[in-house]
Amino acid sequence: MLVAGVDVGSTQTKAVVMDGEPKVVGRSLIETGARLTEAAQEAFSLAVVDAGAEERDVASVVGTGYGRYRVEFGETQVTEISCHARGAVFLFPNTTSVLDVGGQDTKAIRVGGDGQVLDFCMNDKCSAGTGRFLGAASQALELPLGDLGPLALTAKNPVKMTTTCTVFAESEILGWLALGRKMEDVLLGVHVAIASRSVSLLRRVGIEPEITFTGGVSRNAAMVKLLEELTDCPINVSEESHYCGAIGASLYALDRALTRAAAGASGGVLP
Template sequence: MSYAAGVDVGSTQTKAVIVDRHAEIVGRSLISTGADVVAAAQRAYDLALEEAGVEAGRVGGVIGTGYGRYKVEFGDTQVTEIVCHARGAAKMFPGTRTVLDMGGQDTKAIRVQPGGEVIDFCMNDKCAAGTGRFLQSAAAALELHLDQLGPTALRGKRPVEITTTCTVFAESEVLSWLSRGRKVEDILAGVHHSIASRSFGLLKRVGIEDEITFTGGVTRNAAMVAVLEEILGSRLNVSEDSHYMGALGAALFARERASGAATPAGAGGEVA
């Protein structure tokens, strides 16, 4: 078996990773999931293969993960993203003992053993107030692109207090602060502090142990990284591949499975 693949079908974006026999990333892709989840999974996989310069016939195993993992119709099996993010984080940062995964639909705090085996985890339980979806709502209210949120929030000097626990009301609260004359950067700083505080609560529930690795799409937001590090009093492990941790973990499991290793606990399970 020369290559293995992982496809992480998220609520907002779909990621695919190809690893070689040495478990190193040789191809990756990221696309919007859209309405056709099956097509998104296939497209992401095809793009990752293209980047790797590998034909599908040379891939010995494929595992799907994420909320749409059962839509990876060409996959061999499915593994929950909690297990995959933990494994991917441990591969990228071997000292990882705690993982914070912040995606569009939910946020997860995961405590792991050396090597990435999951000890405990918990997820946000109040709407999407501590997730990337909350940032999308704020961006819509302020008529900003998502890429503008982090740089703008970093300029905030007096963060407002965001009290809503539901994304449905986030836009109204943001507009309320705007109508009171507060600066956009202070409003966004408040939004980031609100999300980070909720994430900190999740981390405390599973137990925080260094090193802490941040995964998911929100890792690209510099303000979120900065606020989390301020609250935690610790630096986060973040890399340009942090968005691909789930797909990487799935690819690593696919590689092991193709080599005869047992499929990890959580394969095919309903935990997302």
């Protein structure tokens, strides 16, 4: 049995195909762009190809992410909060707290042993202190996004950013450079600002080990190191962390497919 989860995020769309074991057997990641339905379909098709399967082999698809209602071929939609919680516990079964820093929002989630959401907090509707902030830094410094973390880790004397506002990020970064500060010091300052804000959100739901870091920003080594320092806890990061929402969605899809197979009806805890 194959199932799939499609996570239509603000920046990137991720799709995962999972077998009944459950194990991830196919994945894809593309830029979301402006056409959400097409992005969802394309990501799904690519993940199915990656799994060496055909779309008709997939018994159930669940959409998640801010564009989840555009996964029109999906059976249902589940929010990314529930999906990241479920996916994090799948990747790291002892997870109690999840931090998901995505393109335009940050979520702190406290989870139960079965991936149930016990509590969650999100940033305000503005994108201050989210992945978008790193995107603004990348543009201002004319550096690829993937270089930001490694370069920040070489810093010795980080600047103290006064804002996490994405709109003001560029002017502040340029201001520090104009004062003669090194690029890596500015970058580390940017990372500290985001990490501090993320940890204060995490405190709202309670910081307890194990903490699992998910979302696109979890691939940034500087962020992982700073979060470990600020929480005084090791941070779980998986190669699959970026796909965590899609993994959670595919687990919900698997619930539905198994329930249907067992009872001849759609089911699962969530609608």
